[in-house]
Amino acid sequence: MGRVKLYDKTFRTFIPYEKIEKAIDGVAEKVNADFRDCTDIPILLCVLNGSIMFTAELMKRLDFNCEIVSIKLSSYSGTQSTGDVRQVMGLTADITGRRIIIVEDIVDSGNTIMELRRILAAKGAASSSICTMLLKPDACRKDLHPEYVAMEIPNDFIVGFGLDYNELGRNLKDIYILDQEE
């Protein structure tokens, strides 16, 4: 199993690329089943930066017409959520009256999703559903039940496949977990 060092912390392989790809196949199939026959053009909302890799992998598996819109939110510092979700960059297009599929890397405390829902409602979205690559158990405390979940993981800090530790690790192909044995 591989190890990587990012700043002061060591991480070890947790979910290999092949397993991530299979999980994305599964979740994309569920999204396709619900949207394949749509007559509107749904929007995939890529939540930067973390969702960039998952959005790319997901969209190439979707077989209905869709558009991509991005927004950049930030709430993590180091390995913890600050509890405060900042909008670093607003929505890149008008979403009035559109159906939105929020594409997230991970849903943890659920703060980001709550803030996104507030923004989307204020901007006049017709509806929104959540498609997340990863789900941590705490998410359920806020009564958030994402419609599409590729994988569930325990409450540990992870990096890779878009996810970062202070902006490092996003380029890693596999998902890594913080190594406690240091």
Ligand code: IMP
């Ligand atoms: P939430 O607002 O607590 O649900 O957290 C959502 C955001 O925090 C995600 O979109 C990620 O960008 C980031 N995040 C949550 N957990 C992790 C993690 O384990 N590693 C890296 N980033 C994370």
Ligand code: MG
């Ligand atoms: Mg994110």
